[in-house]
Amino acid sequence: MTETVAVRCPACRREHRYTAPAYPCACGAPVAPRLDRDGSPTPVSHRVWQDEWVTVRCGSCGRHGEWPHPEVGCACGVVLRVAVMEGRGGTGDEGAAAGGTPPAESAGTGRSAAVGQGETSAREMAPAGDDRGGREPTAAARPPFRSVTIRTALDAVTATALYLRWLGYRGVRRADQRPPSGIGLAARGVVAQVDPAVRPAGLRDVECLWLTAMTESADGLYFSLAGYADDARARADALGVPLFVLDLTGTPRPVNAPAETLAATGSGQRAT
Numbered sequence: 001m002t003e004t005v006a007v008r009c010p011a012c013r014r015e016h017r018y019t020a021p022a023y024p025c026a027c028g029a030p031v032a033p034r035l036d037r038d039g040s041p042t043p044v045s046h047r048v049w050q051d052e053w054v055t056v057r058c059g060s061c062g063r064h065g066e067w068p069h070p071e072v073g074c075a076c077g078v079v080l081r082v083a084v085m086e087g088r089g090g091t092g093d094e095g096a097a098a099g100g101t102p103p104a105e106s107a108g109t110g111r112s113a114a115v116g117q118g119e120t121s122a123r124e125m126a127p128a129g130d131d132r133g134g135r136e137p138t139a140a141a142r143p144p145f146r147s148v149t150i151r152t153a154l155d156a157v158t159a160t161a162l163y164l165r166w167l168g169y170r171g172v173r174r175a176d177q178r179p180p181s182g183i184g185l186a187a188r189g190v191v192a193q194v195d196p197a198v199r200p201a202g203l204r205d206v207e208c209l210w211l212t213a214m215t216e217s218a219d220g221l222y223f224s225l226a227g228y229a230d231d232a233r234a235r236a237d238a239l240g241v242p243l244f245v246l247d248l249t250g251t252p253r254p255v256n257a258p259a260e261t262l263a264a265t266g267s268g269q270r271a272t
Contacts, residue, residue, distance in 0.1 A: 003035045005082070010043065012076040020082075023067050023158075024146040026165065029060035033070055039083020044071065052154060054084050068158050147250035150225070153196040157183050159250035160194045160223045168267035180208050190267070192221040194246075200224065203231045210239045221262075223252055 004019040022030035033056050053066040070082040145166045148159045161172045164187060175184030175191060182195035182205075193209045195201050201224045213220030222228075222236070223244045233256060236243050242259035244252035254260040 036083035041080035
């Protein structure tokens with residue numbers, strides 16, 4: 001069960017009841033950050049990517065992963081970052097410590113926010129002869145995708161990262177190269193662009209993603225909240241770029257044939 005704690009805003013002294021959200025681990029078990037009942041919430045004055053994530057261990061399989069840091073929005077306008085106990089999961093953690101699977105080594109690489117957990121045994125999971133060793137071998141064993149409600153641009157990034165991992169891409173992280181618009185994610189064999197803008201993605205957006213993917217010898221995937229202009233969809237079809245629309249429930253919906261194929265088969269089934 002996820003935890004619920006009282007969070008008092010230091011600005012207006014309002015008290016909020018906060019329940020930690022649960023996210024799906026690669027093993028399928030729900031994982032929630034362990035909230036620090038003795039800690040004090042911290043007002044968020046400016047955003048730094050590294051501070052947006054917290055390390056949490058899955059109580060079922062022991063994997064360490066990076067998940068969004070819990071936050072509460074107060075009615076006075078202050079955003080509060082809730083104190084957590086890093087490295088501890090809020091679902092089944094005690095059972096794992098008592099005799100379950102031992103914790104895996106943390107997946108952090110020193111670069112900003114390695115979103116996906118389960119970095120261990122990526123080579124073991126890769127099919128023989130696949131030079132993109134970060135892909136899952138099959139799509140048949142994938143559990144149902146568990147979405148994250150989108151309220152902010154960070155939620156859109158989180159939902160996309162979870163979906164990429166569900167497709168079979170491993171080691172999802174913030175892309176080294178920033179796209180012309182939106183936010184870039186990357187993993188072995190894939191670059192993805194998350195566009196939280198209120199305007200539909202245009203032709204230039206799709207072409208820039210395709211060129212970036214070509215230079216990286218990777219697949220290019222586009223995720224947009226507002227959809228796509230007609231010329232952007234036509235060019236994506238011609239270039240074979242999968243296009244997805246993110247609805248507010250956090251579930252990406254394929255909007256062209258390459259995206260439908262990828263969603264149906266997973267990354268491990270695509271030709272390299």
